[in-house]
Amino acid sequence: MAVDYDLVILGGSVEGRYAAALAAQRRVRVALIEPQPQLNPLPLALQTLGYWAQFIQQGQEVSAAHLLTPAQTLNLPQVLAWGQAVEQSHAPHLSPPALSALGVDYLVGGAEFFPIPQPAVIVNRRTLRSRRYLLALPSTPQTPPPDLENPDSTPYLTPETLWSSDLPPHLLIVGGTPLALSLAQGLQRLGKQITLVLPDRLLPREDREISQHLHGQLAALGVEIIPQSPVSQLRHIPPKKWLQAGNKALCADEIIWATGYTPQTADLHLESVGITPTNRGILVNRKLQTSHPHIYAIGNSLGGYPSAQIGQYEATIAVKNALFFPYHSVNYTTVPYELNLYPPLVRIGLTEEQARANYGEDLVILRPSFHQNVAPLIANQTRGFHKIILQPNGQILGAHFLSFSGGEMIEALRLAMEQQIPFGQLKEYSPIFRTC
Incomplete structure (x- = not known):
């Protein structure tokens, strides 16, 4: 069966655009499909929040030394707008016009797989057939699990929804992830009273001494930490929100659920081509192949921490394996990454x-x-x-x-x-x- 492309990338992430640029530089036929023309501004908004919160705290320290007038607080909607502006001007060589100039067929719309009999992708009523496919999907913050008692009856915020208005004084943040820690640090520095509920220890994938040191830093900052306390219930008893964490009942003005990210796989019909996503992401081998040998996955699609460094490293491996013989294997030993903390x-x-x-x-x-x-x-x-x-x-x-x-x-x-x-x-x- 004739194919239209050598590589079709289902993107929506920085690593997806990076992979498209790499493939186009090899003079192959490549298409990039994104669900919307703008990438998610949340990572840069969180980085902006952390930076300016640190800046304000330093201003307050300088003010205490009688060198400046007291610092003002942050406008959260403006922080998100700042992140969106930074995203639009970040990496212009990976913008849709720049990718199109390289020869990438850039498409915007919802995509889904269809086996006919070889895998194909349908987007905007157009069928794309390719030698290989690459999943470089965006991700969204997780929500409470379905088995959590009455989660739907308790309004809560996620890292994507907390930017719309001023936050109340006392906040409960659930999660020991970089996402939760970044929010706890930034909002505490802005004068909020933060209680951090940890289902496990802080950053369980990191070195234990680092986790312990971070625990001490947060406590010194004024964050109340509730360790080793899985959440079993959420309740809304006006005017407060409540949750059951381990054997403790905790209340606050608002709850922020920040336990991690979930790849956006729901509408792709991956099961139709033999790929079954797990709760943590898509399973791949060391060559970044999924259970279908012609479909690869990188970055947020695999779950774990969102990391531009790791995602771009995986893109270089996956593009070479998809376009040529699948010989290269990932080796994360010498790949550094940075977590957005202060x-x-x-x-x-x-x-x-x-x-x-x-x-x-x-x-x-x-x-x-x-x-x-x-x-x-x-x-x-x-x-x-x-x-x-x-x-x-x-x-x-x-x-x-x-x-x-x-x-x-x-x-x-x-x-x-x-x-x-x-x-x-x-x-x-x-x-x-x-x-x-």
Whole structure:
């Protein structure tokens, strides 16, 4: 059967546009389908909230030193509008006009799969047949599970709906995800009273020491933390909202549900081509193939943390495998990523728990302070935690930086890990590590 394209991408995400640009540069026939012409502004709105909340807090600290007048609070609808403006001007080389100029057939509309007898995609009453398909789907914040008692009778907010009006003073945030932590940090700095309910520990996928340090930072900021407390009930007893967390009944003016993200797969009819999404996302092998060998998936489609760094790395692997022989496999060991926290959490490689499980107990754990860097001292941004995990021979297994200068350090470590440069040798060439 004749095909119209070499690759059809079902997008709606940054990594989908990145994959389309990569494919077009190889002079192949590629189509990109997005459900709407604008990407979701929520990630940038959250980053804006965190940045300006931190800025306001610093202004208040300077005001306390009698150097400035008291800072004002943030207008949340304007924060979302700022995020939308940033999204429209961000990465102009990945805008729909720029992609069209590269030769990408850009389509807007709802898409669905149809097996006839080989998989095809139908969009805007048009049938697209392709050699390969790539799922690079957008995601939306999760809502309470269906088995939660009376969730529909209790109005609650999600990270997508909290921007429309002024928030009340006391907020309950449910979740130990980066999404929940980012909201807790930003809103607490804006003067809200935040109670953070954790079904598990903070960031259960991250290094345990990092989670503990973040726990202490949030407590010092004034956030009340309710750990190890799965939510079993939601109630609206005017004027308050209530929830049952573990053995505690908690009330607040509003509840924000921020337990993670869910890929938007509902209308794609993936089951018709043999793909069954799970609650966490779409399952793939190390070549990023789904259960159908001609359909690949990357980024938000796989669940987990939304990460532009990881999504773009997966796009490079999936595009090469889809267009040519599926030879390349993902290896996340040397792929750094950053979580939108203040200070940011930057990570590469293994956690200490993972390193001990894979390499035994004979490890070297460094916790450098990096106080020789004067810029964070001037900006009063000294809060943070640094951890580097080494084998006895100096090979770097992982690094975790909760600090404003972590990005610079993680790049040096990434290069050392890729080239298998021992940490001792890295110290000779990178002054920032010489005090470790």
